[in-house]
Amino acid sequence: xxxxxxxxxxxxxxxxxxxxxxxxxxxLVFWDPTWDLKPLDAWLFLPTDPMPQVIFLVAAAxxxxxxxxxxxxxxxxxxxxxxxxxxxxxxxxxVWGYYVDAMDLVLVSFILxxxxxxxxxxxxxxxxxxxxPWVVLAFAYPVPAVVTNQAFYALRLWAATHSAxxxxxxxxxxxxxxxxxxxxxxxxxxxxxxxxLRSIEILTxxxxxxxSWFPARRLRQALLVxxxxxxxxxxxxxxxxxxxxxPTSEYSAAHTFxxxxxxxxxxxxxxxxxxxxxxxxxxxxxxRRVEPRATTAPGVQQVSQSEGHPExxxxxxxxSAIAPRSSGRIGAAxxxxxxxxxxxxxxxMPRWSVPEEQAEVAAIRLPAEFHGWKRTERIRPDDGxxxxxxxxxxxxxxxxxxxxxxxxxxxxxDRGSRSRSPLSxxxxxxxxxxxxxxxxxxxxxxxxxxxxxxxxxxQLANVLTYTWYExxxxxxGEILRALFAADLSPFRRVEPARVIxxxxxxxSNPAARVEEEANLRAFAASLVAALRE
Numbered sequence: 001x002x003x004x005x006x007x008x009x010x011x012x013x014x015x016x017x018x019x020x021x022x023x024x025x026x027x028l029v030f031w032d033p034t035w036d037l038k039p040l041d042a043w044l045f046l047p048t049d050p051m052p053q054v055i056f057l058v059a060a061a062x063x064x065x066x067x068x069x070x071x072x073x074x075x076x077x078x079x080x081x082x083x084x085x086x087x088x089x090x091x092x093x094x095v096w097g098y099y100v101d102a103m104d105l106v107l108v109s110f111i112l113x114x115x116x117x118x119x120x121x122x123x124x125x126x127x128x129x130x131x132x133p134w135v136v137l138a139f140a141y142p143v144p145a146v147v148t149n150q151a152f153y154a155l156r157l158w159a160a161t162h163s164a165x166x167x168x169x170x171x172x173x174x175x176x177x178x179x180x181x182x183x184x185x186x187x188x189x190x191x192x193x194x195x196x197l198r199s200i201e202i203l204t205x206x207x208x209x210x211x212s213w214f215p216a217r218r219l220r221q222a223l224l225v226x227x228x229x230x231x232x233x234x235x236x237x238x239x240x241x242x243x244x245x246x247p248t249s250e251y252s253a254a255h256t257f258x259x260x261x262x263x264x265x266x267x268x269x270x271x272x273x274x275x276x277x278x279x280x281x282x283x284x285x286x287x288r289r290v291e292p293r294a295t296t297a298p299g300v301q302q303v304s305q306s307e308g309h310p311e312x313x314x315x316x317x318x319x320s321a322i323a324p325r326s327s328g329r330i331g332a333a334x335x336x337x338x339x340x341x342x343x344x345x346x347x348x349m350p351r352w353s354v355p356e357e358q359a360e361v362a363a364i365r366l367p368a369e370f371h372g373w374k375r376t377e378r379i380r381p382d383d384g385x386x387x388x389x390x391x392x393x394x395x396x397x398x399x400x401x402x403x404x405x406x407x408x409x410x411x412x413x414d415r416g417s418r419s420r421s422p423l424s425x426x427x428x429x430x431x432x433x434x435x436x437x438x439x440x441x442x443x444x445x446x447x448x449x450x451x452x453x454x455x456x457x458x459q460l461a462n463v464l465t466y467t468w469y470e471x472x473x474x475x476x477g478e479i480l481r482a483l484f485a486a487d488l489s490p491f492r493r494v495e496p497a498r499v500i501x502x503x504x505x506x507x508s509n510p511a512a513r514v515e516e517e518a519n520l521r522a523f524a525a526s527l528v529a530a531l532r533e
Contacts, residue, residue, distance in 0.1 A: 006329060013332035014121065021339035024094075024346050025110050028052065031103045033142040033419075052107070052140035055205070059136040062212050066129055075123035077328060082124065087116030087338065094342050098349045102418075102485040104141055111137055113338075120331045132212045139205045144482035146421035148197065149389055150475070153425045155195035159233075163190070163240040172245060177458050179385070180433040181244050188244035189432055192387040196236035199259075203232035203266050210270070220281045224274050231273065235266040352489055354416065361414040361496050364395040370530040373399040373523065379407065382431040389424045392416070392496065399523070406523050409501040415487040422499045423478055428454045428467045430503050444468070444521065446528040455506070455513075464517055465503040466524050471495045502527065 031052055063070070090112030097105030111134050118127040156179050164176040167186070174183035179190045207228035211221035239262050368375050377398040391411035399406050407430060413422045429436065434456040444451045444466065451468045471493065472478060481487055502524045506516045 010328045010332050013329065013336050017117075017332060017336035017339045020336065020343050021113070024339055024342035025106065027103060027346060028056070028107060028110065031107075033104065050140050050142055050201075055136060055140040058205070058209055059133040062136060062209065063130065063133045065213060066132075070126060070129050073122065073125040073129045075125060078118075078120045078123045078126075078331065080120055080331065083116040083120035085116075086112040086119070090116060091338065091342065095345050095349065096484070096489075098345055099352055100485045100488040101351050102488065105485065107137070107140055113342075117335050120335065121328070132208065136205065136208060139201065142419075144418040144421070144479070145388060146418075146423050146475075146478045146482045148192075149421050149424040149426075151197055152192040152195050152388060155197050156190045156192060159195055159237060159240060160190040163188070163237050163244065166237055167241050167244060174244070177433045177435050178429070178456075181240075186244050187247050188240060189384060190240060191384060194236070194240055194243075196233050199232040199236050199262055199266065200229045202263060203228045203270065206267055207270060210274070216274075216278070217281055220274075220277045223277055223281075224270065227273050228270060231269045232262075232266050235262045235269065238262075238265075354488075354492065361392045361412055364393055364410050364412055366395050366397055366408060366410065367527075367530045371401075371523075371526045373401045373406070373526070376400045381409070381411075385432040386426055389422065389426050390420045391422055391499075404504070404519065406502055406504045406520060408527065409499075409503075411499045413497045415493060415497060418482050418485060418488070421478070421482070422497050423469065423472065423475060427499050427501055428452055428465055429456045430463060430465070430501075433458045433460075434463065442466070444524055444528070446525050446532075451524075457508070461505050462508050463503050464506045464513065464520055465501055466520060467499065467501040470498040470500065472497050500527075 033050070033052070090109045093105045093112065094109035097103060097109060114130070115127060115134065118130055160176050160179045160181055164174050164181050167174045167181070167183075172183065172186060174181050174186050181188045181190070204225065207225045211224055215221075239258055243258070366375060375397050379396040379398060381394055381396050390413075392414040393412045395408075395410045397408050399408060409427075409430070411422050411427070413420060428439070435458065436454055436456045438453075438455040440453055441450045442453045447468060449468055449470075451466050454463075454465045454467070456463050456465070473481065487493060502520060504516060504520045504523075506513045
């Protein structure tokens with residue numbers, strides 16, 4: 001009966017570990033990464049607000065759906081070697097996530113810890129069966145703004161280009177400048193929330209759920225998942241076209257209703273594609289073999305009463321999917337101890353906060369006059385164009401000298417939120433409606449960093465801009481710091497991030513821009529020197 005007692009001990013330890021671990025991760029149930037918009041609007045349009053509780057339910061439903069395969073995949077003993085790395089990384093992210101109050105890192109920790117636990121207790125086959133639920137859980141991760149800003153910029157230009165082409169195809173005369181579509185009775189600005197990134201993300205999640213819930217041939221499943229982003233993007237183009245041709249309609253004003261119609265239409269389109277694939281690729285999914293479950297603890301002989309030995313019969317309630325060996329008790333105890341440590345961290349870990357003296361960003365001081373240039377007119381930034389590119393403080397002024405005008409924009413970010421980032425190519429032009437003709441990198445003498453030079457045109461003007469970032473570690477460095485919430489920790493950079501853009505109107509003829517660019521370069525060098533003083 002030692003084997004039966006060992007089995008019961010292992011089972012009890014595992015139940016205790018799961019219960020304690022659930023308490024440790026209980027904060028995820030109430031996690032609300034909503035930052036700016038109303039919850040439903042944010043969930044429909046911004047990847048930075050994925051409404052995680054919905055995704056948790058989807059992942060749990062898929063895990064329950066696969067329960068029979070999970071039971072059959074349980075091996076008598078897992079792999080401590082394979083489990084070690086995800087468990088250690090998961091514990092480290094759990095501690096760090098609670099310390100800096102970054103629940104998205106706690107979510108990543110949950111995925112890693114459950115992967116490690118599955119590998120340790122039940123082996124690789126079991127972990128492989130849970131791959132889809134873990135992938136679904138990853139959709140609950142709110143992507144930092146420094147990442148989405150890059151995707152938004154490209155997607156909204158593509159969406160504007162393709163929407164304009166679609167309108168021209170159906171006979172509506174329009175033209176596109178940057179992210180603006182216009183024509184007789186037609187006007188639309190494709191902002192970040194209209195870029196289609198969120199609809200692509202949600203429809204891909206729906207496709208993953210669909211192929212997991214309704215098994216089919218693997219090629220059919222793969223094609224359906226791959227087609228989901230294209231379907232979502234296509235329906236988003238239709239939405240933009242409707243708004244463009246009817247900008248004053250009730251539909252154009254009802255943002256949430258727009259999102260719902262796009263999603264329902266895209267899901268219907270996905271189902272149609274699945275039916276077409278079903279005709280082109282007939283046949284069902286390859287049947288998967290479910291191994292019979294063990295019904296006794298290891299080493300215990302189950303003998304029926306008819307044989308006359310009822311005293312050695314296993315109790316009716318003992319129904320085990322696996323036969324754990326003696327080392328199973330060590331693995332179960334290890335996870336129980338780990339869960340207890342994590343519960344203690346979630347309750348007692350002190351949270352880091354920004355020191356009071358660093359909480360407020362100093363005011364931006366643009367000089368009123370330097371080298372003959374005088375500050376004359378303050379400009380309001382085009383918030384509709386900047387959209388998700390937000391700053392703690394901004395200054396935007398016109399400087400004049402001898403009839404010439406140069407604009408100066410300075411945006412400052414206090415690094416206090418990963419939902420906000422100043423890094424975006426949108427900073428390189430003054431406002432909406434500009435088509436970028438040329439973009440390259442130049443050297444500006446006082447600066448020790450690259451300066452982006454852009455030539456852009458619109459119906460009203462051609463502009464030349466110089467844009468550079470100060471106190472920034474570049475795109476890759478900023479992404480890494482955002483992913484690990486480094487600026488919400490003792491590794492926080494005291495100096496705020498700054499973006500500076502100087503711009504001037506230029507001639508449409510490149511040969512005539514030489515003098516204008518020389519003036520802008522001299523102005524930028526003088527401005528840098530004045531700011532440093």
